[in-house]
Amino acid sequence: MKRIHVISLFLLTLFCSTTLFSQEDGDFTIKTQLRTRGEYRNGALFPRSEGDLPASFISNRARISLGYDNQFLSIGVSGQNVSVWGSRPQIENRGDFALNEAWAKLSHNNLFAQIGRQQLTYDDDRILGTLDWNQAGRWHDALKLGYEDPNNKLHLILAYNKSAEAILNNQYFAGAQPYKQMQTLWYKYMDNKNFDISFLLMNLGFESGSVRGAVDGSLGETTYMQTLGTNLTYKISDLSLFGTFYYQTGKNVADDNIAAYMWAIKGAYALTQQVSLSAGLDYLSGQDDSDKITAFNPLYGTHHKFYGTMDYFFASAYPNYGLFDKHASLIVKPNNKLTLDLTYHHFSSDKSIYVDGADKKGMGSEIDFAFTYKVRPYITLQGGYSTMFGTEAFSAAKGGDDSRWQDWGWLSLNINPLIFKSK
Template sequence: MKPAHILCGALLLCAMSVSGQEKENQFTIDAQIRTRAEYRNGTLSPRLEGQSPAFFINDRARMSLGYQRSRLQMKLSAQHVGVWGQDAQIDKNGRFILNEAWARVDLAKGLFAQLGRQPLVYDDERLLGGLDWNVAGRYHDALKLGYEQGLHKVHLILAFNQNDEKTIGGTYYAPGAQPYKTMQTAWYNGKWADNFVASLLFMNIGFETGNAEKGKTKYMQTTGTYLTYTPGAWTLNGSAYYQFGKSKDDKTVSAYMLGLKADYRFNGQWRASVGTDYLSGDPDSKKVTTFDPLYGTHHKFYGGMDYFYASAYNKGLWDKFLGIEFKPVPRWALALNYHHFSTTYDVTAANGKEGRGLGSEFDLQADYVIMKDVKLTLGYSTMLGTKYMDVVKGGNHKSWQDWGWVSLNINPRILFAKW
C-alpha cells in the first residue's frame, strides 16, 4: 500500500473515531500544485532603456483538509510557496505554513460564528479578496459572525492583531505582518428581485502609528455599495465607495471610488464587456484624497501588468476598459482586454507640458482544460506608456514593456468521504 493511501486512511479513521456517533459527517482532502513561469520585461513598474528582462518559475504546493457535520465546519490548509531554486536541495528551513485554519459553528438557525485564519472574499473582491493570482494568496486572522436566512445575508468581521503574547507594554502593534492593527467590517447582501442583488459595506480600520512608547491608533472608515442587475443576456455591475477619518500620519481622509461595468453574452461562445473605474487622488491636496482599495484582488481590475495598486502607487486613477471573450470549444477559452489609464490630476512631464494620459495596456489570455482538475493557462500583456507614465511610475515610455507567462494548475479532490 502506498504511503499516501495509508495517510488518507489514518486521517479518515481519526475523524470517524472523534465523531462516529454524528450523522452526515463529511471529510475531504484537496491538493494543489500550481506552477507558473513568468517573463518580466516591464511588469509592476516600467523598465528603463537597456535594462534586461527577468525570468523565473514560482510554485504553490497546497494540501487542504475539510470536515463538516451538522452545525460544524472546519478547514486546515497548509502550503509551501516560492521560486524554483530558492530552496537548497538539502533544505531545513521548514517553510510550510498554515494558510487557512478556521472553524465555523452554527449557533442557531441562520446564525453562525467562524473563527481563525481565513480568506475574506466579498462581492467582486474590490476591497476584500482572496488574491489567488498571488502565489501565497491573502488571509486574515479574524472572527466572522453571520446571519444568513433566505435571500438576505449579514456579516460582522472583527480582527485585533498583536506581534506576540505580552505581559506588559500596552497594545502597540509594530507594522509588518498585517497592514492593520484592528478591523471591524459590517456587510449586508440582499437579493431584492430575481435579477437584482445589492450589497452594503462599512469598514473601520485602525492603523498603528508612533512607536512602542508613544503609539496611537488612527482610524479610517470606508463605506459603500455594490449592485448587480442581470436583465436577459446583460450583466450590469455598479460600485461606489467613500473613505473618511484619519490616515496613518493623522491627516484627514476624503476619498472616493466609482465603478461601472456592463457584460453582454451574445451566445454560448462570445461575450463582451465595457466599463470604467475612477479612484480619486490628488497628491497636492492638503487632505488625503487618494482612494485606497485596501485588501482586494487588484490584479483583477487594473490590468495584468499590475502597475496600479498591486504595486507601489498612491495616486488617483481613471481606468477605461473593453474586453471580449471567446470559447470556441468547451476546453478552450480566449480573452482579450484593453485598458486606457489616466491620472485624476494634471501631471507635468519633463518638457514642461501637462497631461493626464498614462497609456494603454493590452492583455491576452488563453485557457485550456487538459483534463479534469488540470488546466493550462497562457498570458501575454504589453503596456504602451506615455511621458506622463515616466513621471508617475518611472522607467522610459520609449522602451518596449511586456510580460508573458504560462501556468499549469493541478487541483484534484483526493478524497471525499461521507458517513
C-alpha cells in the same frame, strides 16, 4: 528537517482525523493543489529602462487542505509551501510551511460563527479579496458572525492583531497584518431573479506615533479610517450591469484627515453562448493640494483583477495620482473547455503629472490576452501575454523608459484534485 516534521505532523493529523470525524456522521475531505507558473517579465510591475534585461522564473504553490462538515460544525485547515524553482537547496533544514487557513465554523439555522485564519472575499473583490493570483494568497485572523437566508446575507467581521504575547503595552505597528484592528459590517440583498445590492462599512485601526514608544513604554494611539460603499448587479436577459462606489474618511496612521472615493461601472452583453463583450470605467481619486488625504486606497482587494494584469497600479508601488481606467473585453468560448479573453485598457491619472513643465494625465494603453483550458475537472492550463504602450507621463509616475517595449507572458498549470472523501 523541521519542515519535514511539520508536514508529517500535518498529514498525520489529517488521516487520524478521519476516524474521529467519521463518528459524527459528517463529510471529511482532503484536497491538494499543485500550481506551477512560469513568467517572462520584460517590464511587468515596473516599466523597464534602456539596457534592462528581461527576467524569467518558475514559481510554485503546493497546498494541502482538510475539510470537515457535519452541518453544525465545519472546519477548514490548509497548509502550503510557496517557492521559486531554484530558491531552495537540495538539502535543507529550514522550515517553510505555513498555514493559510485554520478556522472553525458553527452553524444553527440561519446563523453562523466562524473563527480563525480565513480568506475574506466580498462582492467583486475590490476592497476585500483572496488575491489568488499571488502564489501565497491572502488571509486574515478574524471572527466572522453572520446571518444568511435565500434573500439576505449579513456578516460582521472582527479582528484584533498583535505581534506577540505582550506583557506590557499595546502597540502594533503593522508587523505582519497591515492593521491593528478591523470591524467590518456587510449586508447583501438578493431577489433571486436579476437584482443584487450590497453595502459595506469597514473600520480600520492603525497604530500611530513612534515605534520607539513600544520600547520606552510610552502610550500609543490608534487612528481609525472608515471605508463605506455599495455594490450593485442587475441582469436582463443577455445584458448584465454592474456598479460600485466607495468613500473613505477618518484618519490615516499619520493622523491626517481622509476624504477619498472611487467608483466603477461595467456592462456585459452575451452576443451568443460562445461570445460576449464588456466595457467599463474605473475611477479612483488622487491626491490634490489640500491638507486632506484625497487619494483612494483600495486596501485588500484583488487589484490584479481590475487594473491591468501587468500590475502597474496598486498591485505594485504607484504614486498618489489616482487612476481613470477605460476598458473593454472580448470573451470567446469555442467549447466548454476553452476560454479566450482579450482586454484593452486606457489609463489616465486623476491628478496631473508634471512632465517637462507641462501637466499631463494620459498614461497609455495596455492589451491583455489570456486563455484557460480545462484539461480535466481538476487540471487547468492557463496562460497569457500582455504589452503596455506607455507615455511620458507614465514613465514620470512609474519610472522606466516609455520608448522601450514593455511586455509580459506567463503559463500556469493548476492541478487541484479531491484525493480523499469519507462520510
